[in-house]
Amino acid sequence: MSQPQRRVAVFGGVYNNHLSLQAVLEDAQRQGADEIYCLGDIGGFGPHPDLSVAMLRDAGIPTMQGNYDQSIGLGLDDCQCGYTDPRDNHFAQISYNYTLAKTSDDHRRWLRDLPPNFRLEMGGQRILMAHGSPRRINEFLWASTTPEPFIKRLLDENQADLLLVTHTGIQWHRPLDNDPGRGLVNVGAIGRPANDGRTGVWYAMLTETGQADNPVDVELRCVEYDHQKLAAQMRQEDLPEEFVETILTGWWTTCLEIMPAKERAGGRF
Numbered sequence: 001m002s003q004p005q006r007r008v009a010v011f012g013g014v015y016n017n018h019l020s021l022q023a024v025l026e027d028a029q030r031q032g033a034d035e036i037y038c039l040g041d042i043g044g045f046g047p048h049p050d051l052s053v054a055m056l057r058d059a060g061i062p063t064m065q066g067n068y069d070q071s072i073g074l075g076l077d078d079c080q081c082g083y084t085d086p087r088d089n090h091f092a093q094i095s096y097n098y099t100l101a102k103t104s105d106d107h108r109r110w111l112r113d114l115p116p117n118f119r120l121e122m123g124g125q126r127i128l129m130a131h132g133s134p135r136r137i138n139e140f141l142w143a144s145t146t147p148e149p150f151i152k153r154l155l156d157e158n159q160a161d162l163l164l165v166t167h168t169g170i171q172w173h174r175p176l177d178n179d180p181g182r183g184l185v186n187v188g189a190i191g192r193p194a195n196d197g198r199t200g201v202w203y204a205m206l207t208e209t210g211q212a213d214n215p216v217d218v219e220l221r222c223v224e225y226d227h228q229k230l231a232a233q234m235r236q237e238d239l240p241e242e243f244v245e246t247i248l249t250g251w252w253t254t255c256l257e258i259m260p261a262k263e264r265a266g267g268r269f
């Protein structure tokens with residue numbers, strides 16, 4: 001009898017969205033995930049920060065430190081999100097101050113001590129997981145501005161075949177053309193929709209195939225959750241209506257200035 005194929009679920013960018021986190025963990029389990037990893041940024045613009053941290057800790061999900069987690073853990077002044085526009089920074093500061101004020105000391109200690117990377121092997125491929133990139137915790141790796149030679153260099157410099165990142169909030173996968181099995185996956189974010197007019201959120205499912213030309217299959221999965229309930233909780237917590245609108249419509253209303261023109265052209269604003 002053949003062994004069942006090993007499956008690994010990877011998500012990032014929880015942004016306090018405890019309802020989508022629950023939905024993604026359930027989806028990954030239904031899909032038969034043998035392992036589940038979180039690439040960080042537990043905090044963000046959603047409600048009740050302690051709920052998401054508690055859920056990850058209770059479920060024993062290996063979690064790496066994103067820029068948000070580092071900031072909350074160390075009690076820094078801001079989220080180190082890397083925005084450059086004053087309006088984006090204004091809204092980021094509102095959610096950061098809210099998250100910092102509402103995260104317990106015990107959870108802050110846990111966030112402070114999270115590891116910066118994960119490595120594992122699947123189908124003979126060396127998998128490296130990082131938050132922004134292996135070289136910078138808050139580097140934005142967008143599909144339209146990350147050329148293939150740069151991906152190859154990142155892989156070679158870090159002794160990896162497949163690099164998994166998050167931080168930008170928009171998912172994409174680029175297999176290298178002449179290098180079977182190698183490439184880069186931005187797993188997206190599960191805390192808010194992907195600026196595509198859909199209310200679902202995205203994560204990655206990796207599956208060992210046993211095939212030499214494609215040893216690890218990468219599937220980007222969209223998961224629906226009770227976004228109306230989340231929006232109601234955000235309003236109860238007096239979080240900005242701009243954030244609520246994104247949850248309800250699937251279109252980003254903030255963080256638009258750091259988005260390259262091509263990704264921005266796919267959105268409404």
Ligand SMILES: [Fe+2]
Pocket residue numbers: 041066067068081131137138166167168
């Ligand atoms: Fe981040």
